Amino acid sequence: DIQMTQSPSSLSASVGDTVTITCRASQIVSSYLHWYQQKPGKAPKLLVYAASTLEAGVPARFSGSGSGTYFTLTISSLQPEDFATYYCQQSYNSPSFGQGTKVEIK
Amino acid sequence: QITLKESGPTLVKPTQTLTLTCSFSGFSLTTSGVGVAWIRQPPGKALEWLALIYWDDDKRYSPSLKSRLSITMDTTRNQVVLTVTNLDPVDTGTYFCAHRNMGDAFDIWGPGTVVTVSS
Numbered sequence: 662d663i664q665m666t667q668s669p670s671s672l673s674a675s676v677g678d679t680v681t682i683t684c685r686a687s688q689i690v691s692s693y694l695h696w697y698q699q700k701p702g703k704a705p706k707l708l709v710y711a712a713s714t715l716e717a718g719v720p721a722r723f724s725g726s727g728s729g730t731y732f733t734l735t736i737s738s739l740q741p742e743d744f745a746t747y748y749c750q751q752s753y754n755s756p757s758f759g760q761g762t763k764v765e766i767k
Numbered sequence: 768q769i770t771l772k773e774s775g776p777t778l779v780k781p782t783q784t785l786t787l788t789c790s791f792s793g794f795s796l797t798t799s800g801v802g803v804a805w806i807r808q809p810p811g812k813a814l815e816w817l818a819l820i821y822w823d824d825d826k827r828y829s830p831s832l833k834s835r836l837s838i839t840m841d842t843t844r845n846q847v848v849l850t851v852t853n854l855d856p857v858d859t860g861t862y863f864c865a866h867r868n869m870g871d872a873f874d875i876w877g878p879g880t881v882v883t884v885s886s
Contacts, residue, residue: 662830662831693871695870695871695872695873697814697873699814703878704863704865704876704877704878704879705814705863705873705876706876707868707872707873707874707875710868710870710871710872710874711870711871711872714870716872716874748813748814750814750816750872750873752871752872755816755827755828755829755830756804756816756819757816758806758813758814758815758816759813760813761813761814
């Protein structure tokens, strides 16, 4: 199984800040890495797929990068609606998710 | 417009079998490249992928749960069914089904259905 490790597990930030979440895979996953946003009581929403491709309709302040085993999700100019939990997921082989990163208001 | 919706029992007893149905519209599971997955989330915890079925009836399962899972599709009814055997309270959580896109990500999700395993 491929283990996905996100850091940090949680962070506090202010509106307008730039935040970066990292995701490390226990083995190479090429660019088969995707990012989701989840708000309480809701289903996850796809933000970025294939490491860096923004899903249609997702604001350009979200960006993804990386390949191999190290990936990042960056949110530029954090907005009030961005406070949520973010998950990475690999699909190189049997899909697996990271443990999540909760972005809270400072 | 692609939509998915999960349905099934909300309360099941330990050792019983859970059967969940994902009803979808806006795509066909006979179209090359299409897939539907099941993912679950225990209360307050992370997402866990369970199973995935492809347009060609290829099936993939979580290695840790493989012996307890079965995924099937009914292309005439536009449904995907997941069964989970030998339930335990740790199986309690929200169960989601999701559409797999050509980028191999889960791009459209159902709202989820809450399942509680308790005697």
